[in-house]
Amino acid sequence: MNRRNFIQMAGIAAGFSATSFSVLARAGEILPKKGRRVVVVGGGYGGTIVSKYIRMSDPSIEVVMIERNKTFVSCPFSNLVIGGSRDLKDNMITYDKLAEKHGIQVVYDEVTGIDVAAKQVKVGAGTISYDRLVLSPGIDFRFDELEGYDPVETPKYMPHAWKAGEQTLRLRKQLVDMADGGTVVLSVPVTPFRCPPGPYERISQIAWHLKNHKPKSKIIVLDANPDIVSKGPLFKKAWEKHYKGMIEFHASNKVTKVDHKAMSVDTGVEEVKGAVINVVPPQKAGAVAYMAGVVGEDKKWCPVNQTTFESSIVPNVHVIGDACSAGAMPKSGYSANSQAKVCALNVVQLMNGKDPIPPSHVNVCYSYVTDKEAISVSAVYKVAEGKTIAVPNSGGVSPDLSELEGVYAHSWIKNILHEMSS
Amino acid sequence: MKPMGIAVIIGGCFMIQAPVWAESPSQAAMLSNTCAGCHGTNGSSAGPSMPTIAGMPETYLLETMKKFKSGERPSSIMGRLAKAYSDEEIKMMVDFFAKHPFGREKQEVDAAKVAIGKQIHNQRCKKCHMDEGRDSEDSGILAGQWKQYLQISMSDFRSGKRKMPEKMAEKVDGEGKLTPEEVEAVIHFYSSQQ
Numbered sequence A: 001m002n003r004r005n006f007i008q009m010a011g012i013a014a015g016f017s018a019t020s021f022s023v024l025a026r027a028g029e030i031l032p033k034k035g036r037r038v039v040v041v042g043g044g045y046g047g048t049i050v051s052k053y054i055r056m057s058d059p060s061i062e063v064v065m066i067e068r069n070k071t072f073v074s075c076p077f078s079n080l081v082i083g084g085s086r087d088l089k090d091n092m093i094t095y096d097k098l099a100e101k102h103g104i105q106v107v108y109d110e111v112t113g114i115d116v117a118a119k120q121v122k123v124g125a126g127t128i129s130y131d132r133l134v135l136s137p138g139i140d141f142r143f144d145e146l147e148g149y150d151p152v153e154t155p156k157y158m159p160h161a162w163k164a165g166e167q168t169l170r171l172r173k174q175l176v177d178m179a180d181g182g183t184v185v186l187s188v189p190v191t192p193f194r195c196p197p198g199p200y201e202r203i204s205q206i207a208w209h210l211k212n213h214k215p216k217s218k219i220i221v222l223d224a225n226p227d228i229v230s231k232g233p234l235f236k237k238a239w240e241k242h243y244k245g246m247i248e249f250h251a252s253n254k255v256t257k258v259d260h261k262a263m264s265v266d267t268g269v270e271e272v273k274g275a276v277i278n279v280v281p282p283q284k285a286g287a288v289a290y291m292a293g294v295v296g297e298d299k300k301w302c303p304v305n306q307t308t309f310e311s312s313i314v315p316n317v318h319v320i321g322d323a324c325s326a327g328a329m330p331k332s333g334y335s336a337n338s339q340a341k342v343c344a345l346n347v348v349q350l351m352n353g354k355d356p357i358p359p360s361h362v363n364v365c366y367s368y369v370t371d372k373e374a375i376s377v378s379a380v381y382k383v384a385e386g387k388t389i390a391v392p393n394s395g396g397v398s399p400d401l402s403e404l405e406g407v408y409a410h411s412w413i414k415n416i417l418h419e420m421s422s
Numbered sequence B: 001m002k003p004m005g006i007a008v009i010i011g012g013c014f015m016i017q018a019p020v021w022a023e024s025p026s027q028a029a030m031l032s033n034t035c036a037g038c039h040g041t042n043g044s045s046a047g048p049s050m051p052t053i054a055g056m057p058e059t060y061l062l063e064t065m066k067k068f069k070s071g072e073r074p075s076s077i078m079g080r081l082a083k084a085y086s087d088e089e090i091k092m093m094v095d096f097f098a099k100h101p102f103g104r105e106k107q108e109v110d111a112a113k114v115a116i117g118k119q120i121h122n123q124r125c126k127k128c129h130m131d132e133g134r135d136s137e138d139s140g141i142l143a144g145q146w147k148q149y150l151q152i153s154m155s156d157f158r159s160g161k162r163k164m165p166e167k168m169a170e171k172v173d174g175e176g177k178l179t180p181e182e183v184e185a186v187i188h189f190y191s192s193q194q
């Protein structure tokens, strides 16, 4: 894409006339600031919402949202695609309406560098200046912790499908193509990772497919954690009820080595072969967090002020969503949505020279155990003495598996994707 | 130029295109925004089973949240959440949602059912659910509410899972007890309201 096209696109997305930008554009700087500006990196669960809520709370602040893809594919509900009861298209959103309705300037480009001293973000087409920067880049993978893992080749044979899209469809296809009686292997990394109940929902969805189409098959789960990480008793109940004898669950079995040619994984104690292997790799904050120098001492996640989500390391840079550490909150889409709103309100407060408002968060994660039955876990979070904690004596898991949970889960995905795209 | 001047130009330009509800940060917004992940931005749901809670009368919202909190009204999720909030916090959220408009979207309805439903509404329901279910103090808003949510509500009432107000029960289950088809018709009537 040449620069003119790029500027036109950005202009159209925000409902500006394209020429006004071409005239104003200085060398390198592609969208000169017109006033106070927040730049948001990432147009996923966190990025869309922080952009929208800043504009809703103070329309005098310019918002530029940078996202590499024109279509966002939601991870939530992608496990249903793998199980066969949902079309991946229903997980997709675009940004046109969001941009138009709220006056957000959407730039479709790859962020390749961040200069926190100059307060500039580098994209393929040039640089973009900010007063405050919000990063919601999601996750990247710690492939180096898996011996033999080739970041390019291995996912072609052993899809992770932990970023939804082509990987999701590949895993689905492999399951469909597998012969009845085949073994599916799924490995779960040590926490924290994106979506604590996600691997177990996926196991349920794979089992759902196998039960209906390949009943002689089985699933071997190698979980690096001492037990199921989230909603354990409910998942176990579901597996007992619907998939008895089909799922072999091995706790405290950490995969340390993979061989995509031999289609095997290794725990250091045992080598396990599978016809389909879904390795969920260990994770870390998305690459842009490293570019901005906001990753903490653990070299994985970003420590932030729990009230404003401003980096504890670099001023004027905020981190939300999976990439940040937010106390007791799990890395989920709902958490990212909630953090984005808290961050938006307090960025606006800070930019207007006002005191931040004490945060309030909600997280609810629904997981499907069949095509219709679901379970849920929920909590409300507040900040106490600088830490994000779950409000005691509230929240918790659904009493049982139920179709009603599934009915509401369907509306949840509809509403949250609608929030992100309009 | 002062930043404010620019702000007005940018803001103004967008305001003409599509007015959005600009709301300065407040504790009420902080508490209420978190509900929107399920109930939709500012409380207007995109459906099909999650209820719209915007524009509801304060009395109804307040009573409902209290009933969720105490467990008096059964729920799949709201009881777990409501327990986390103090009465003052609930009051702030109630004020927030009550002042936003109830967003209505076009829903799929059956015209014949809507016509039957309208009659039933006029005969039995309109005394409390006034103005085709738009107006009331203590009985929520039915006009334009999502069909699947109303179906769940009515089935919870009729199965006894959720306690029906006595006077309403007289109209629903008393003399000339409504058939399931009649209940379905009146639901179509309410969800057809724009």
Ligand SMILES: Cc1cc2nc3c(=O)[nH]c(=O)nc-3n(C[C@H](O)[C@H](O)[C@H](O)COP(=O)(O)OP(=O)(O)OC[C@H]3O[C@@H](n4cnc5c(N)ncnc54)[C@H](O)[C@@H]3O)c2cc1C
Pocket: A041, A042, A043, A044, A045, A046, A047, A066, A067, A068, A069, A072, A074, A075, A076, A077, A078, A079, A109, A110, A111, A112, A136, A137, A138, A139, A161, A162, A163, A194, A195, A198, A202, A286, A287, A288, A320, A321, A322, A323, A331, A332, A333, A334, A335, A336, A364, A365, A366, A367
């Ligand atoms: C299988 C699975 C199931 C899940 N189910 C649920 C669920 O049911 N409920 C739930 O709440 N959560 C669920 N999650 C978790 C949820 O997907 C994440 O927590 C959520 O997406 C985090 O939001 P985010 O904004 O941090 O990142 P994302 O939503 O991933 O957004 C990051 C965006 O940044 C963009 N980006 C990154 N780097 C750059 C760059 N350098 N330049 C330009 N753009 C960039 C990416 O393209 C992406 O669009 C699930 C996850 C998985 C894997």
